[in-house]
Amino acid sequence: MLTNKGKYGLKAMVHLAGLTPGALAQVQEMADSNAIPKKFLDQILSELRNSGLVFSKKGKGGGYGLARPASEIxxxxxxxxxxxxxxxxxxxxxxxxxxxxxxxxxxxxxxxxxxxxxxxxxxxxxxxxTLADMRALGAPSEATETFHI
Incomplete structure (x- = not known):
């Protein structure tokens, strides 16, 4: 069974997949828009960073982004x-x-x-x-109509 950790991690990754190329998301923003406790999201993002799926940038304009294209995860x-x-x-x-x-x-x-x-x-x-497929599932466009699980 998928745990809350897994579910929240998938939500956060889909959030990151929706960013424009080069953009970063702050933890609080992801937590608020996906109803994820911030402290828990910090831990999840740390694990995803350690595994090489996301990267982080500290300081002004910092945040998290995907380490590879969504279509490759x-x-x-x-x-x-x-x-x-x-x-x-x-x-x-x-x-x-x-x-x-x-x-x-x-x-x-x-x-x-x-x-x-x-x-x-x-x-x-x-x-x-892929993460790109997941993102397409929730997108209000033709992609949702043509994507089949």
Whole structure:
């Protein structure tokens, strides 16, 4: 399940994707316009900065911006940075695999097998859609009508 941290991070990233090239957004502005607690947003942006998805500039005229074009940042990247692996259980994870203590044989474990399918379905959607795609979903234009999930 997507946590508030992941949801707020996605909202902040969509906000940044909507800026004109070269423009920066201040944390308070993003927090106010997206109903995100500022202190929590500070922490989220710090994690996104450490992962290389956003950059910050201090001082007058400073703020946050995307480190790469929105079309080059997948939704899956953002979710993994903020919420960790996409798999519902660790034995179904690609990035943080760990076997279960109570499993005799993973190859026939029906719980694991269905959770791998769930993980793959989630990854397929999140990894094949970019921040630019998300931005287009909320844009009142032709892009919303032609974009299909």
């Amino acid at each position: 997948s939704v899956g990247q953002i979710v993994r940075v903020l919420d960790g692996p996409l798999a519902p259980i660790q034995c179904a994870s690609v990035t943080a695999y760990r076997s279960c203590d109570d499993c005799g044989d993973e190859k026939i474990c029906t719980v694991r097998l269905i959770m791998v399918k769930a993980r793959n379905a989630i990854a397929s959607v999140l990894d094949n859609h």
